[in-house]
Amino acid sequence: MPNSEPVRLGRKRPLPSCPNPLFLKWLTELRDEAKEKGLKTQYTYQKAINSLNKYPLPLRNAKEAKILQNFGDGICKILDEKLQRHYRENGEAPIQSLTSRAPPPGGADNNSSAPSKKTNATEEPTKPKRGGGRKKNREYVPQQRSGGYAVLLTLFRESQIPGGKGYMFKMELQSEAQLLCDKSFTVPDLGSKYTAWSSVSTLIQKNLVIKSHNPARYSLTEEGLSLAARLQSVEQGTRVASEFHSEEAEEEEAVGEAVVDLTVSDEDDDEKEEGRTDPTERLTCATKTGSGVEERSPAGKSQASQAASKKLNGGCLQPGTYEIILCVDFIETTGGSHHCKQELVKELQRNGVNFDVRKLSVGDFLWVAREKLVPVPGQLRAPVGRELVLDYIIERKRMDDLCGSIIDGRFREQKFRIKRCGLRRPIYLVEEHGKAASHLSLPEATLQQAIVNTQVVDGFFVKRVQDVRESAAYLTVMTRYLTKLYQNKTLICRSRELEGDAEAEKGEGGTPFCSLMSFAEFNHGAMKNKCQTVREVFARQLMQISGLSGDKAAAILEHYSTPQSLMTTYEQCASEAEKEKLLSTIRYGKLKRNVGPVLSRTVYQLYCTEGALS
Template sequence: MAPVVAVVTQVKGMPASEPVLLGRKRALPSCPNPLFLKWLTELRDEAREKGLKIQYTYQKAISSLTKYPLPLQNAKEAKILQNFGDGICKILDEKLQRYYRENGPNAPIHSLPKGALPPSRPDNNNLAPPTKKNAAGDQGKDGGGGRRKKREYVPQKRSGGYAVLLTLYRQSQIPGSKGYMFKLELQAEAQLLCDKSFTVPDLGSKYTAWSSVSTLIQKNLVIKTHNPARYSLTEEGLALAERLEAAEQGTKDSSDVDHEEVRSEGEEEKEEGGPGVVELTISEEEDEDRIHPVERVATVAQAEGEGGERFFSGKPQDSQAASKKASGGCLLPGTYEILLCVDFIETTGGSRHCKQELVKELQRNGVNFDIRKLNVGDFLWVAREKVAPVPGQLRAPAGRELVLDYVIERKRMDDLCGSIIDGRFREQKFRLKRCGLRRPIYLVEECGTAAAHQSLPEATLQQAIVNTQVVDGFFVKRVQDVRESAAYLTVMTRYLTKLYQNRTLICRSRELEGDGESEEERGTPSYSLISFAEFNHGAIKNKCQTVKEVFARQLMQISGLSGDKAAAILEHYSTPHSLLTAYEQCATEAEKEKLLSSIRYGKLKRNLGPALSRTVYQLYCTQGALS
């Protein structure tokens, strides 16, 4: 009895309002901000009852809040959390002020008021309102006084989650595997195991099979890291994938998987004696596309071959089935139209009269064009799928778009002069070379006598144009004025329409290998092209860059070090760390200065030379300021 008396003596001074459980520790709250959690749960449930899509926004905020381990003093501090915007913080602040008015300015906010029911555990897949049974912690169906044990999540066969798990597992079993997959290669490989498309949503829906990846991440089966995104299996995901693979191959009794609960997106689960709970996957694609995963440096060791054909396919197809199904994995002749895309900057701002004249000339020539934002270049062409309107829908579904291998950068002489002075000219050529299109064109508009009044001599401008064609390898077209520019765009549009009219177009990914050259398939010439969405996203100017890309930009700031020379250096030393390590291994100062001199660059395979090698060495190895 002595230990019990000691315990009772200790708790005599505690407030009577807090019940004391002798011999046990009080359970810690699942969230240090239960008041904010309660309000967000109420907001989510109200939105769900009204059928508002903002319920998903509240659910994401709830998920972020439950992972945050520190108490918040006000809603403004919650802005550091993901999915907490100005709107949600404003609502929480209003509720907090009302709470202070009702309970006093010193009312505690890190514990619920007396008599208030705690919010149910905010599971990402449970958007049903909390029941009294769950809130009060009544006895579950197991009769043990606790909550019913949740069954294991197993994706439905041939669903998106099923295909992703199997694909990641099989890739991890390959000897020498890198242990992860990028988004586009994962989509291409998993498509064979899935009945639903990973890229094209079903009619009347905005979700694809890729939406199930959000569920796999929430269930801790798949982990997403890095930027561009890399997907790999967790230990739990590996164990589940092994069982799915065993069932798939028939080496294990499939009852091990079939007896468990199978849940897919939107499937309703009915518990005995309890309300139906609808499992909704938070599958908004912006989470995946925010950093959009175009791998710009790492080369994926997966040939395009058959992967390119099934990139757009809704169901797995072999080569014979692909030739029979017109819209399965490619755009067949007659199913698309050639469309000229004009950057909106070419129609607004600056000399507006001249830019509007370009649009009027294109309209007068009967050119089919569209004005949109282009992240690189001023003009390009896309093959847009012809889509018939759907009965009962206001607008026709958006057709797929593949970018042809021609992109035009338009330069007036005054613009060329300004871009050379501020460095844009060199940077634009570098981005055009890396955009993924193999036919870059410079359209230069002469200014006549106005060229003599520019900040740079006319000879310098002419030399820059010649270097663009001879040294950089761009095709340069010179015209006199905006009318000739419109005429050239008209002729090019008609030429490309005729060139591609009998071509089968296949989508390729910049992440996957494949030279994209034309090939013969049963006598029908085909081209592999990049989708417009991937091309335009990959050309974003101020996106996150890898260490290799930043290193390349650093090298190109050195006078005389062109893009070809920087690329040659990167082939040997991909990061500054690897270059500095190589310098440390050199025995003498002279050896360090000549380390890069024998590196060959360009088509002629010339050496970088000792002067440029010494300059790079001095830049990266000189202690203190450069003189």
């Protein structure tokens, strides 16, 4: 048999070139641009490219392309604009004769043939799926000063602290990482919905960061630890080089000067010292004496001071650098009895109280320590200072409002949320209004008993006043008292998930300090309609039962955190009597009393009775 010729696979005849190369080029650029930004419009452009490649006739303008599939008004308008710009720059040359000017979308050189152009234009989006490109095998390294870069470095430095916890909470991580990132972790750029925190999902997908527990805890994997260590070495090398050049310049300027003014270069020295020292080794904030010369912390500093200073999330507020401001919930100034609410505002203004009306997620009044910042010349808006929430929060109630809140269930729910908001000094401000309580739906004795229970059982400080004017007077006195109380204290920002300092401790030079939450974290954490866990929903369900208070619900949750765990325990009981008494011996509150058989039976009937309850 004669030797047969080898079989050739593939097309015997090359595909014809696209008769509309400029339109193909522009659509390919639009698709690639949308792909880089992660937009879904890349698939729309790809469908238009496929339709254009199948069309064998030349198009004189984009309006004629409307007859093709996947060419809508939006795409045609974009192509028309590009075509008019092309005519202005190159004249009225026929667009079909510019095949050589259209660069291939696949990255080949300009001398490649038209068939290869078509193949690249239609197949490029599917290359990553087939795993043949080099991008898939390339290691992910975040760009310097980006969100992922800042998160990796911050978690790495936290892991290097001797005896550290090895993880960070979200608010804590955002505040620490913000110092290493040019983009905000909380506020998106203009025209975008993404922040620097959006890069954390990429780090989790790349198996560099682990997210666990609730509230979420973030820590590094082995791969993330290795990558972060390399980023840290590069960061230190860059820092050392910049310091070396800055020190050389300072030495040249200091030649021939016999006297050095320490107050002039105080800020620069502080910045250089921060650059030389790893953030995990900084023990305290720098303090300044009356002469303006910086003093460093002594070597024999107490462990309590070291622990407190390691909680510096975004720095601290030194005495004299902040002011105490009363925050008033906007509901207290609008709606309802408008005259009485405006009278409160007028009384505060008349008393010279520095207050701010804003939306509070819980409570009616609280106080913040706001950083004092000088407006920048030439800048439209004044810079916004940091705000730390003091440990005092007030819930204001008129007798008629107290009556209504007891009837509709808001009374217990509001107290429960205030006790869990993270502030340690809750205050209940009750406006009695003389004999007005005698005309309400509930007996006055019931209302008075509710007020006493709030003070004795729930641990609130109850302040009784007669009217709005006395309420404004009490708020004025409290504002001035807190201003004096905190005027000599160094305030340290802490995360809500971390244990704060219950009492102010002594820092450097005998200056007391205390740790407080930021206002943004407090208000977000106290939101009523935020995304809730199963445990939180279970607690709300239990508190709907008559007689089951927040303390009792919290005690039950310590033993059974979800309805499933409670139902599983019910199934393991041997008899109905044992099921009914399952929760009766659980102890709650400060006095460690039992929940009791009545409530235990009620909970059992609620979750285990089929059909309607009798």
